[in-house]
Amino acid sequence: MxxxxxxxxxxxxxxxxxxxxxxTIGLMSIGSPVSLLFPKYMPRGLNLFLRCCIGSMTSAFSTxxxxxxxxxxxxxxxxxxxxxxxxxxxxxxxxxxPNRLQVLKGALLSAFEKQTQGGRRIRRGMERIPMARPTWxxxxxxxxxxxxxxxxxxxxxQGSAFGIEFAEYCGALSAxxxxxxxxxxxxxxxxxxxxxxxEVIVPSFTFISSTTCVLLVGATPVFVDIEPxxxxxxxxxxxxxxxxxxxxxxxxxxxxxxxSSELVDLCKKENLVLIEDAAQAHGATQTYADGSTHTAGAMxxxxxxxxxxxxxxxxxxxxxxxxxTQARFQDRIFSITxxxxxxxxxxxxxxxxxxxxxxxxxxxxxxxSHLDQWxxxxxxxxxxxxxxxxxxxxLETPKVRPNTQxxxxxxxxxxxxxxxxxxxxDARGIDARRYYTVPCHRQQVYSTHHQFNDVLHNTDxxxxxxxxxxxxxxxxxxxxxxxxxxxxxxx
Numbered sequence: 001m002x003x004x005x006x007x008x009x010x011x012x013x014x015x016x017x018x019x020x021x022x023x024t025i026g027l028m029s030i031g032s033p034v035s036l037l038f039p040k041y042m043p044r045g046l047n048l049f050l051r052c053c054i055g056s057m058t059s060a061f062s063t064x065x066x067x068x069x070x071x072x073x074x075x076x077x078x079x080x081x082x083x084x085x086x087x088x089x090x091x092x093x094x095x096x097x098p099n100r101l102q103v104l105k106g107a108l109l110s111a112f113e114k115q116t117q118g119g120r121r122i123r124r125g126m127e128r129i130p131m132a133r134p135t136w137x138x139x140x141x142x143x144x145x146x147x148x149x150x151x152x153x154x155x156x157x158q159g160s161a162f163g164i165e166f167a168e169y170c171g172a173l174s175a176x177x178x179x180x181x182x183x184x185x186x187x188x189x190x191x192x193x194x195x196x197x198x199e200v201i202v203p204s205f206t207f208i209s210s211t212t213c214v215l216l217v218g219a220t221p222v223f224v225d226i227e228p229x230x231x232x233x234x235x236x237x238x239x240x241x242x243x244x245x246x247x248x249x250x251x252x253x254x255x256x257x258x259x260s261s262e263l264v265d266l267c268k269k270e271n272l273v274l275i276e277d278a279a280q281a282h283g284a285t286q287t288y289a290d291g292s293t294h295t296a297g298a299m300x301x302x303x304x305x306x307x308x309x310x311x312x313x314x315x316x317x318x319x320x321x322x323x324x325t326q327a328r329f330q331d332r333i334f335s336i337t338x339x340x341x342x343x344x345x346x347x348x349x350x351x352x353x354x355x356x357x358x359x360x361x362x363x364x365x366x367x368x369s370h371l372d373q374w375x376x377x378x379x380x381x382x383x384x385x386x387x388x389x390x391x392x393x394x395l396e397t398p399k400v401r402p403n404t405q406x407x408x409x410x411x412x413x414x415x416x417x418x419x420x421x422x423x424x425x426d427a428r429g430i431d432a433r434r435y436y437t438v439p440c441h442r443q444q445v446y447s448t449h450h451q452f453n454d455v456l457h458n459t460d461x462x463x464x465x466x467x468x469x470x471x472x473x474x475x476x477x478x479x480x481x482x483x484x485x486x487x488x489x490x491x
Contacts, residue, residue, distance in 0.1 A: 070160030076299035128429045129483065132473040135367065143362040144316065150358075154222075155338075158361035163321075163334075165368055166233045166305075170297030172323035176334045177356035177364070179307025181279040184320040185213035187354060188302040189248070191332045194219050194274040196245040203233050204439040205459040206252045210277050211440045214250070221449075222246070223441040225456040229399045231412075232259040234458070235266055248273040253280065253281035253296055255435075255468075256312070256378075256407035257400070261288045264299060271295075276323075277442040282312040283375035284407035296407070302333070312375060312409055312473070313367040315360040374473035378408035381471045381480060385411055388484045395421075401486070410435070411471035413487075421490060425469070426485045432469050439463055 022255045071081035128418040147158055159177050167175035178184050194200060202211045204223040214221040220468040231254045238249060249272050251259040258281060266276040278284075281296035281304065288294065297303040307319035322333040332349060335341060340351025356364075379491045400406045415421050418434050425432045439459050469483060 022424070079192055084381060126429050126482075129431060129470055129475075129479045131431045131433060131468065131470050134309045135370070135474060136315050136316075139362050140316070140366045143366045144359050147359045147362040153358050154355060156227065156358045158358040158365065159356055161215060162356075162361040162365050162368070166297070166321055169368060169371070170295045170323055171305065172298045172303065173322040173325050174330045174333065175297070175303075175321055176337055177361055178320045178322055178337045178354040179356060180318045180320040181277075181304055182209040182213065182320075183352075183354045184304035184306070184322050185250070185275070185277065186216050187322060187333070187351075188275045188304055189213055189217045189219070190350065191302060191324075191329050191336055192275065193250055194247050194273070197245065199243060199245040201241050201246060201249045202237055202440075203250075203252055203254075203459070204456055205231060205436050205442045205462050206254060206277070206440060207279070207436070208440055208443065208445075210250055210252050210279075212445060215445075219247070220245075221441075223352075223439075223451050223454065223456065225458045226254075226462065227260075228458045228461070230257050230260075231255065231462055232257060232403050233263060235260055235262045238263065239266060240268055242272070246270075246272060248275055250275045250277055251300060252277040252279075253284055253299075255398075255412055256281050256284055256409040257398075258284045258296060258299060258404050258406075259288045260401065261286060261299075264288075267300075273302070274300035276303040279305050279306035279308075279320075280311065280409035281407050282409075283371050283405075285403075285405040287403040298325050299319075301326050307364060312378065312407055313364070313371050315356070315364040319356050319359055321361050321366060328477060351491065365449060375407050377473040378471055379406065380408065381473075381475055382408045383412050384480065385469070385471070385484065389413070389487060392425050392487070392490075408471050412466040412468045412469040414464065414465045415467060418465060421467050424490050425483075425486055428482070430470070430483055430486055432467050434467055437463050442491045 001299050007341035012462045027478055042343050099110060102212075147153070150156070152158075163175045166177075167173065178187065189200070194214075198219040199226055200214045200219050203226050204211070204216065204228050211221045211223070221472050224241050225234050226232060227234050233249070233251050249263070249267055251263050251274060253276070265401075266272075274295065278296040278299075284296040286294055286299065297305065301324065303321075303323035303325075305321040305323070307313060307315040308323070309317070322337070324330055324333050331342075335349060336351040338351065339353055340347045340349040342348045382398075389397050390397050394417075395414060398412055398414075412435070413421070422432045422434070440446070441454060441456070441458065443448060446452050450477060451468050470479070
C-alpha cells in the first residue's frame with residue numbers, strides 16, 4: 001500500500017508523544033509550534049476526511065500481492081502493530097499499537113464534539129460560525145489570474161480603473177488605491193500638510209491607527225468623547241476641543257455607522273480639514289438637511305478606506321483607498337502613493353510607495369460590483385437581529401442614526417456582562433468579540449500624553465459593554481437562526 005497522510009493533533013501534546021501518535025498509523029510526524037489549539041472551525045471536507053481516516057485505522061495495513069513494501073515502512077508498521085520492538089528512537093515507547101490507536105482516535109474524535117477554544121461541547125457535526133467570511137468566487141479568481149497572465153503587475157490599468165470606479169461609487173472627485181487603511185490615514189494627514197505644532201481632534205473609541213497616524217506626522221492628537229448611542233464623535237465635544245492649533249478632525253464611521261452631518265458643517269465653519277475614516281463604512285449613506293444624499297468616502301475632505309479581509313469588501317489581502325471631494329487635493333492623493341512624484345516623475349511632496357498591486361485592484365473591482373448587494377444582505381441580517389431581540393431583558397440592540405443607512409460592518413449588542421455573553425455563545429460554537437476594550441488614549445503608546453488618565457464617560461461605557469456578533473453578508477439563514485436561538489437562551 002502506498003499512502004500519504006496528514007497527522008493532526010487537536011490537543012496540546014508533548015513532543016515525544018507526537019511521534020508516538022503518528023506512528024499509530026505507521027507514518028511520519030511533522031511537529032509545528034504554530035498552534036496548540038485546533039483550528040477555529042473545520043471545513044466539512046476535512047472533517048469527513050479525518051473521520052474516514054480514523055475509521056479505517058482499525059483495519060490492518062497490507063500491500064497488494066506482489067508489491068514490495070519499503071524496509072522503513074515495514075519496520076514502522078511492525079512497531080505500530082506491536083509484533084516486535086522498534087530500534088528507532090521515535091517509536092521507543094511502552095504503549096502497544098492498539099493502545100496508541102485508541103489514544104489517537106480519542107484525541108481526534110473529541111475535537112469534533114467540542115467548541116474550538118477548549119470549552120464545552122457543542123452538538124456533533126455543527127460547524128463554528130466565524131465573525132467574518134470573505135467572499136471569493138470564480139469571477140474574482142479569473143480576474144486575478146488574467147491580471148497575472150498580463151504580466152502588468154504594478155502601475156497598470158487595473159489600479160487606475162479601480163480608483164475611477166470607486167470614486168464614482170462614493171460620489172467623490174477622485175480616488176487612488178493604496179496599501180491599507182492605516183497608510184491611507186497617514187497619507188491623508190500628509191496631503192493636508194498636518195505636522196509638528198498642529199492638533200488633530202480624534203475619538204478614543206476606535207481602532208488604534210485612527211489616532212497613531214497623527215503621531216506619525218509629528219502632530220498632537222486631542223481625544224474627545226463619543227455619542228452615547230451611535231459611538232461616533234460627539235459634535236459638541238469637538239466644538240469645545242477646538243483651539244488655535246487645531247488643523248483637522250478625524251471622524252470615524254464606527255462599525256458602519258456614519259458620523260453626524262453636523263460634524264461636516266462644524267469643520268467647514270471652523271476651516272478645519274475633515275478626514276473621513278471610512279474603513280468600516282463601505283456602502284453607508286446619509287441624507288443631509290438640504291436633501292442631498294452622500295455616501296461614505298464623500299462626507300469629508302479626504303476619505304480613507306480599508307479592504308482588510310473582514311471588511312464589507314476586500315481585495316484578496318491588504319488594501320486601502322484614498323478619496324477626496326476637494327480639487328486642491330486631487331493630484332496629491334495620487335502623488336503621495338507614488339513616492340510623492342508628479343506625472344513627469346519629479347518629487348513634489350514627501351511620499352512613499354503605497355501603491356496597490358494590479359492583482360488586488362482587479363479583485364477589488366470585482367468585489368465593488370457586488371458591494372450594494374452585500375450591504376443589503378448585512379442590513380437584512382441586522383434588521384432580523386433587532387426584531388428578534390427587541391424585548392430581550394439583558395441585551396440592548398444598536399441604534400441607527402436618523403436619515404442614514406448603516407452598512408453594518410459590525411453588529412454590536414450592549415450588555416452588562418460581555419464576558420458572560422461571549423462565553424455563552426462560545427459554548428454553542430459561535431464567535432463573538434469585544435472591540436476597543438482599552439480606549440486609545442489609555443494605551444501604552446500614549447503614556448506620556450496629557451490625556452492618558454482622562455475619563456471619557458461614553459467611551460468607557462462602550463468599551464465595557466459592547467459585544468459584536470456575526471453579521472457578515474456570507475452568513476447563512478441557518479447560521480443566523482442558530483445565533484438568534486443562542487441569544488434568546490441567554491437569560
